Amino acid sequence: MNTSSLHHFRQARAAISFPISRTITHAITHALLATLGLSAACAAQATVITFDGLIGLAEPLPPAYTEGDFTVTPTGGNWLQAQTFGAPVPSVYVADFHGAPFGGLSVTGPGLFTFDALDLAPGLSAAGYEVRGYKGGLQQFSLSGNELNTGAFHTLLSPSRLAIDTLSIDVSGAGPGSINVDNIQVSAVPEPQAWSLALVGLAMAGLAARRHGHLNGRHKG
Known part of the structure; x- marks a missing residue:
């Protein structure tokens, strides 16, 4: 060539x-x-429900409070909005200064998600808690225990990474006092x-x- x-x-x-x-x-x-x-x-996909959308002082928690893509629904007890105590404020709480406070919350999302953590703070008396995750009505995990009244929030970490469609949070006091909940952290599971x-x-x-x-x-x- x-x-x-x-x-x-x-x-x-x-x-x-x-x-x-x-x-x-x-x-x-x-x-x-x-x-x-x-x-x-x-x-x-992580979401922390901080209750920043609440502006009432000791007013009832709405029947359905939505933050991001997740909805928190009271399922028991008299839940109120706290503007003077939180991690940081606001938070939500149940109180009974004559008996023992108790309450339940349900968290749902647009699809499957995992539970990561939440902050809990008993006031005046110790409190018990039970956090359960459900998928299709079947329980996937449970986290339970007791918290002493330390005057500060304590973070409860999830025991499981299983995907759920409903998170149930139940609290009850050992005596007169209050129980605050804040920073419910969940993560949506990608489709x-x-x-x-x-x-x-x-x-x-x-x-x-x-x-x-x-x-x-x-x-x-």
Whole structure:
């Protein structure tokens, strides 16, 4: 092959390989960006119910209080809004200064979620608690115990990472006093289709990279 022919061959090969390489590179870039975007969306699902939307002072907790995508519903006891005590304020509480306070809360979301933690603070007397997670009406886990009156909030950590659709929180005092609840932390479980799309994105990136390597090999040959 003479110099002129070799020059034309190289130009022709460049004209073919550059657009293919650019197209493959763009495909890989878009696939990876889509995958990273979905992964970030799937990972950033944690919600802390801080009760910051409550502005009443010792007023009843609404029948359904929504924060983010989650709803807190009183299921027992006389729950009130606390604007002078919280971690930080506000929080919610039940109180009985003649008998023993008791109360129940239910937390639900738009789909499945996990329970991470909550803050609990008994006042004047010790308090017992039971936190249960349900899925389809079946109990998935239970966390129970007693907290002393220390004048401060204590964080209860979840014993399980099982996905649930309902979180039940029950508290009861050992004597006259109050029980405050704050910072209920839950994490939404990503929908299966979100993970499927992320896997498809990874597969597309791998296929594009493999095809790019194969084409390069053919051109070199």
